Amino acid sequence: MKKLLIATALMALTAGAALAQQTVRMGTEGAYPPYNFINDAGEVDGFERELGDELCKRAELTCEWVTTDWDSIIPNLQSGNYDTIIAGMNINEERSKVISFTQNYTPPAPSAYVALSPDADIKTGVIAAQVNTIQSGYIAASGATLLEFATPDETVAAVRNGEADAVFADKDFLVPIVNESNGELVIVSEDVTLGGGIGMGLRQSDTELRGKFDAAITSMKADGSLNALIKKWFGEDADVF
Amino acid sequence: MSCYLTSGKHLNLYWAFGTVLLLLAVTAPVAMTFGFLGAMAARSQHLVLRLIGKGYTAMVRGVPDIVFFLFFVIALDQGIEYLNHLIRCPDWTDPVRNGLEFRVCPEAKVPLGASEQWVHQFYGFMLAVLTFSLVFGAFAANVLYGAMQAVPRAQLETAEAYGLTQRQVFRRILVPQMWVYALPGLSNLWMILIKATPLLFLLGVQDIVYWARELGGAKTQAFDYPHPDWRLYYFLFLLVFYLAFTRLSEIVLNRVSARLSRGQATAAGEAMRKAGI
Structure with missing residues (x-):
């Protein structure tokens, strides 16, 4: 019985890779309203939640949201605890040395x-x-x-x-x-x-995933839906593309 | 008010109490086991075992807890994934270590990227239990080692004179008598363990302190229940919880101590005998 339990647990943890459509884990801080925050239902909410879900839909990815401390948000990405950082992170030179960014999804704010x-x-x-x-x-x-x-x-x-x-x-x-x-x-x-606008952060080796998100952001910029989203969360007079 | 206190976020806070209590309930016996094995190894006649036992206590006790929590867990997690990677993806050519990045093939992730969120949380919780147990086990090993040495030699010698083997002496004389010496040290450890649980957040487990901070922070209209900074009240609530819990532990430990002293060749045992308890 015990062995059976252990085996089941191991299965749950490791197996099922074959049928796994790759899930993209989206890492955010959950403490920076209105960019990202944990709403009263205990779920990730905010501008980036709505944006991220739309990007995943356009890139045909299954996404899952994870929260982490801001301080360890880059190390946790590098060690693979999640696959993207979408947490109001401005693109700058220093960060670009350790992770790679998609194009910005807000103008320099x-x-x-x-x-x-x-x-x-x-x-x-x-x-x-x-x-x-x-x-x-x-x-x-x-x-x-x-x-x-x-x-x-x-x-x-x-x-x-x-x-x-x-x-x-x-x-x-x-x-x-x-x-x-x-x-x-x-x-x-x-x-x-300051900075070059907010972008999604990814591991430097994850070029394929970055390409998908880049394309999705481009399409949202092209059809104006990104500007609409920015206005919805940051007010009518927010900077848009 | 009742709506506020039963929001999803508050339910998470209540669950976190369960997580903390569960962690304590699992960690305490596991740490005791590590401690007991460590103490036995440290007293062993074999040099290798002795070195392992003493090395374990010396190493873990010498490293600051917080370093242990930051370094060991990541090393353990990556070690597991690396082994898994070697087994599952022998054809993988990209380097696993790439600068600061650690990247195994997707099939080797533990747990898998596609797993449900609870699996990730369960895995994180198990890592936390293991880390807490290793750290506190080392301290417990030292306490138990000292307690074993504190049992009067005359007691053991008497047993040997009756013809008991070393193993019998250990099981029937030494271990039953050592607990009374070990208890003050072990109760210290228990108290420290209770208060160390907020370190859970370092390991990615969202504990009561995390949710108290999250709920108490000032909220704007973006939330259903905007309010100013209420962290003080949430933290006071936690203070009451921790105080009540440590007080309860103290009462129980005092009872256990009295129970263990009965009939022992110690001052407390002697006092009890004289008082006719």
């Missing part, structure tokens, strides 16, 4: 500072940013003191409780938070545009 008062010191003060983001890299290179957090939510909380003078993040992430703060939070100074 502005980042913004948010603080409790409009005259917050963003030049030399303490600025909160999420670890390993283009924003944290930007702050580190500026004259300000960088305070890093593991999740986007904590960076905003740090401003609210006075730990940091301001938070620096994607504007699309910050705007809903500012709008719903009843005037507690304000956007400081002009926007800063």
Whole structure:
């Protein structure tokens, strides 16, 4: 009986490869609304969920969503725990050295500072940013003191409780938070545009899969459905292609 | 309110309590087994066994837990996949290690990419159980080793004088008497194990701390139930849970300790005898 159980478990884990239509596992963070977040039903939701499902449909792939910590999102891709990163990740040179990106599916997006008062010191003060983001890299290179957090939510909380003078993040992430703060939070100074837009990250050896997603993104750009999706999630005046 | 507390996300939080309790329930006996074997090996007459036993405790105890959790699990996971890869895809020509990438053929993935999500979760959970057991087993091995050494030599010598073999002495005299010496150390380990469960998230298992953080974070209108930062309340709830759980453990362990001291040649046993318990 015991042997039978073990054998069944092993079968479940390893066998069935023959009939396996390749499933693409989509890795995301699930903590960056409206890009990606875990909704109240406990499922991945947001702009990238809707986009990813559409891309998979167009590329005729079966996709499954997986969430992981932002901090380990690239190592987990490289060790094969999932096959793509679709997590609001901006295309930049540093990341392109270790993973390969599809073409961007959002135009280069502005980042913004948010603080409790409009005259917050963003030049030399303490600025909160999420670890390993283009924003944290930007702050580190500026004259300000960088305070890093593991999740986007904590960076905003740090401003609210006075730990940091301001938070620096994607504007699309910050705007809903500012709008719903009843005037507690304000956007400081002009926007800063960083990175080359958001793309899907894949292993550098996965050229075939990257080609499929690239083609799907191209077709969504061509028929305007991508622009419609961007407007749906980021508002009518969002940057489109 | 009741709608809020029964949302899918909250159900995940409640499930996570089950996951944590299950992890403890499985890990404790497995770690004890590792510990017992390790202690036996460390006391063995054979040099090789002794080296294995002592090496195991020294190595695991010397490495910070968090390094162990980050390194060992990945190494184990990749080791399994690599062996599987050698068996299933002998014709594969692409390099498995390609810079920082680790890439085996799709048929060798454990679990398969196409498997259901629960299979992935189950596999992650089993890796977690194994890692926790190895780490805590090493500590338990040291505790048990010390406890075995603490049993008065006179007890063993008496047994030998009665003509018991080494094996009988070990089973009938040494092991029953050592528990009372081992218990303080083992109860420490149990308490630490309870508090170490949030490390589960490092292993990709979504535990109660993960869901508390996820649920407590400020929510905008993108969610069904927008609310400000409620992490404090969620974490207070976890604090109560952990305190209640460790308190309960303490009560049980005290009872076990009293039970084990009865009739033993220790100060506690002697005090009980005098008090006529």
